[in-house]
Amino acid sequence: MIEAVELTKWYGRSAAVDGATFTATPGRVTGFLGLNGSGKTTTLRMLLGLIRPSRGQALIDGVPYRKLPHPARTVGAVVEQGIANPGQTGRAHLRTHAILSGAPTRRIDEVLETVGLADAATQHTAGYSLGMRQRLSIATALLHEPPVLILDEPANGLDPEGIAWMRGLLRKHADNGGTVLISSHLLAELAQLVDDVVVIAQGRVVSTGPLAEFTAGAAARVRVRGRDPQRLWEALEAAGAALESPDGEAIDVYGLDAERIGDLAFEAQVPLRELTPHVPDLEQVFLEMVGTK
Numbered sequence: 628m629i630e631a632v633e634l635t636k637w638y639g640r641s642a643a644v645d646g647a648t649f650t651a652t653p654g655r656v657t658g659f660l661g662l663n664g665s666g667k668t669t670t671l672r673m674l675l676g677l678i679r680p681s682r683g684q685a686l687i688d689g690v691p692y693r694k695l696p697h698p699a700r701t702v703g704a705v706v707e708q709g710i711a712n713p714g715q716t717g718r719a720h721l722r723t724h725a726i727l728s729g730a731p732t733r734r735i736d737e738v739l740e741t742v743g744l745a746d747a748a749t750q751h752t753a754g755y756s757l758g759m760r761q762r763l764s765i766a767t768a769l770l771h772e773p774p775v776l777i778l779d780e781p782a783n784g785l786d787p788e789g790i791a792w793m794r795g796l797l798r799k800h801a802d803n804g805g806t807v808l809i810s811s812h813l814l815a816e817l818a819q820l821v822d823d824v825v826v827i828a829q830g831r832v833v834s835t836g837p838l839a840e841f842t843a844g845a846a847a848r849v850r851v852r853g854r855d856p857q858r859l860w861e862a863l864e865a866a867g868a869a870l871e872s873p874d875g876e877a878i879d880v881y882g883l884d885a886e887r888i889g890d891l892a893f894e895a896q897v898p899l900r901e902l903t904p905h906v907p908d909l910e911q912v913f914l915e916m917v918g919t920k
């Protein structure tokens with residue numbers, strides 16, 4: 628379980644993260660979504676004990692990271708882009724990490740297999756593609772088989788096949804009772820991957836909840852056109868709908884579904900020219916939420 632409670636980080640006079648409160652629960656993949664510079668990395672680094680909060684709490688299983696009895700065995704993290712020593716092979720990189728953090732060396736081959744790098748294990752990481760480097764970072768995070776995974780933009784550089792692979796990996800981890808918090812600035816990238824979403828904008832958490840409910844709050848609209856716009860408008864208004872007309876002819880209806888609108892038009896004897904339900908697009912909802920549209 629990951630918990631941020633009123634988490635705040637000030638740099639000089641500006642807050643990189645401002646009173647962020649959210650949870651990521653076991654058995655679910657939680658997406659941490661925000662535009663560049665919105666405070667994602669700062670938040671994740673506070674959760675990992677790499678940055679000290681100015682205020683609030685960053686808790687893993689109820690305690691700050693640094694107070695965990697076995698931090699490396701509890702939390703696996705991908706936070707840095709790039710590999711420290713590009714002259715090493717993939718296997719040597721993992722061996723170094725295993726030795727430094729006390730992971731059993733038998734895990735090296737297991738994680739190489741898990742992330743699909745077994746065949747590239749003896750190549751120098753300098754020759755790895757961005758996607759391969761991401762896979763190696765994920766392999767490093769998995770060395771201790773930690774129940775909690777915190778991944779900062781792990782999908783960066785992965786191709787569609789890589790994303791599909793990661794989706795499978797994270798799903799399995801959550802299905803086995805693990806907790807996954809994964810950040811991204813692209814909702815589309817997370818949409819296939821996550822159960823819950825935490826949206827951050829300018830350091831503040833602006834939305835939390837299941838992805839399935841993410842668009843539910845967005846106003847569903849139905850565009851309708853009738854032969855007699857005035858009469859149609861009056862019938863819809865009488866039924867309690869909120870209405871807008873973009874061009875004096877089409878009517879955007881909020882608060883009634885297409886079936887009801889069709890019935891009302893029929894009762895008012897207005898033949899319809901168009902009846903189009905508009906399903907809110909996830910990306911659009913996100914961009915509206917973070918204030919760029």
Ligand SMILES: Nc1ncnc2c1ncn2[C@@H]1O[C@H](COP(=O)(O)OP(=O)(O)OP(=O)(O)O)[C@@H](O)[C@H]1O
Binds near residue numbers: 638644662665812
């Ligand atoms: N060490 C620092 N000193 C001063 N300001 C900082 C520092 N670290 C981050 N910031 C500022 O805090 C804000 C949030 O940055 P952060 O890196 O957490 O955002 P982010 O959502 O991870 O962005 P990105 O997706 O670009 O990595 C930014 O305005 C950034 O400039």
